Amino acid sequence: MTRYAHITGWGMAVPEKILSNGELSSMVETSDEWIISRTGIRERRIAAPDETTASLAADAAIKALSVANLRPIDVDLIIVSTSSPEHIFPASACLVQDQIGAIKAGAFDLSAACSGFIFALNMATQAIRSGSIENALIIGAETLSRFVDWKDRNTCILFGDGAGAFVLQADDEPGGVLSAVMHSDGSGEDLLSLPAGGSRIPTSTESVKNGLHYIHMNGREVFRFATRVMVQATRESLEAAGLELNNIQLLIPHQANQRIIETAARGLDYPLEQVVINLDRYGNTSTASIPIATCEAIEQGRLKPDDNVVFVGFGGGLTWGAAVVKWTSPFPVRFKVRPGRYRYLARLRSWLSKLRRTLEGLIWGRG
Numbered sequence: 001m002t003r004y005a006h007i008t009g010w011g012m013a014v015p016e017k018i019l020s021n022g023e024l025s026s027m028v029e030t031s032d033e034w035i036i037s038r039t040g041i042r043e044r045r046i047a048a049p050d051e052t053t054a055s056l057a058a059d060a061a062i063k064a065l066s067v068a069n070l071r072p073i074d075v076d077l078i079i080v081s082t083s084s085p086e087h088i089f090p091a092s093a094c095l096v097q098d099q100i101g102a103i104k105a106g107a108f109d110l111s112a113a114c115s116g117f118i119f120a121l122n123m124a125t126q127a128i129r130s131g132s133i134e135n136a137l138i139i140g141a142e143t144l145s146r147f148v149d150w151k152d153r154n155t156c157i158l159f160g161d162g163a164g165a166f167v168l169q170a171d172d173e174p175g176g177v178l179s180a181v182m183h184s185d186g187s188g189e190d191l192l193s194l195p196a197g198g199s200r201i202p203t204s205t206e207s208v209k210n211g212l213h214y215i216h217m218n219g220r221e222v223f224r225f226a227t228r229v230m231v232q233a234t235r236e237s238l239e240a241a242g243l244e245l246n247n248i249q250l251l252i253p254h255q256a257n258q259r260i261i262e263t264a265a266r267g268l269d270y271p272l273e274q275v276v277i278n279l280d281r282y283g284n285t286s287t288a289s290i291p292i293a294t295c296e297a298i299e300q301g302r303l304k305p306d307d308n309v310v311f312v313g314f315g316g317g318l319t320w321g322a323a324v325v326k327w328t329s330p331f332p333v334r335f336k337v338r339p340g341r342y343r344y345l346a347r348l349r350s351w352l353s354k355l356r357r358t359l360e361g362l363i364w365g366r367g
């Protein structure tokens, strides 16, 4: 029997602190007028010192599990898509797994920059369709404010922090993720990158002095690439789903630049009123932008069960992709669960695991 991957839960988490264009104008040579006219961005959220990629991801995940009415222990797979992980390793997904108490889940990070959420959606869908798992949690989470050079006006005006999560569940009922396409072109590796801190340029006094631990971007080239591939990927995903654009009620693109989104909508001849745009309030939250925009579209009643929606994104790598989803709703439930409550148990379990390892070390270490 064919299995389908339905999106049954969603949640978002953004920091409270707002950084306005006006405030940025006092930090670098820019203006509210320039930023709005060239990007559409008015403000972005910036993580507080105690907020991290994993903590935002865990907050979004708990909200998504609450909507799906699923306990963390029912999650089989966690994928965190991020370009601002807590560490090179361990994966931020493992930290999320620990924070929410998803003790059964395998967890890993996925690195495909701003396209990562679509790649994660595809990977979780394939795992469900193959029959190897029942429930997946995919999260796009970023704290890019920690990797931005706040003296570089080309990049610091663009990015913001936040996280968004989906729960995917298996079902025999047709629907859910209908198609997904993924593409990459590594020849564009230098167009959008964080050069140092990896094995090619390990962190050194020299790399820090040269600012190689910050995001570097060729804005114009990325802009040109983005407008081309958004149209291509959207068409390709529609063809794979056997649908036409006029069957699509909503387009949710990666929120990088209002002009990129408008150019793509024009290229597709798709009405801008049916495109979700919220970058004015969050800036570019990279891989988190699509799930955050989705959560807001649902809250505003713009995305309803049975609607067909296209997600389309592009980013560093270079990477790009799109997915077509027949929107469903949370599965019916008999008992209401409160996934948030499991966080306290998760903290206790995590502490006990650490204690067990310490005791084992003491006992076996001596033996």
Ligand code: UT7
Pocket (backbone or CB within 6 Å): 029, 030, 031, 034, 035, 038, 039, 114, 153, 154, 157, 192, 217, 218, 219, 220, 222, 223, 226, 256, 257, 284, 286, 314, 315, 316
């Ligand atoms: O998730 C993917 C992430 N990246 C992107 O999506 C980036 C895509 N690219 C873009 O969004 C746009 O290229 C930018 C918003 C980054 C830049 O807009 P643009 O219209 O392509 O500007 P530009 O780079 O061609 O620069 C035009 C001028 C330059 O001055 P000169 O050389 O003409 O004198 C820049 O130095 O604007 C200047 N400029 C600024 N001026 C005021 C660049 N940044 C700023 C700024 N404020 N923040």
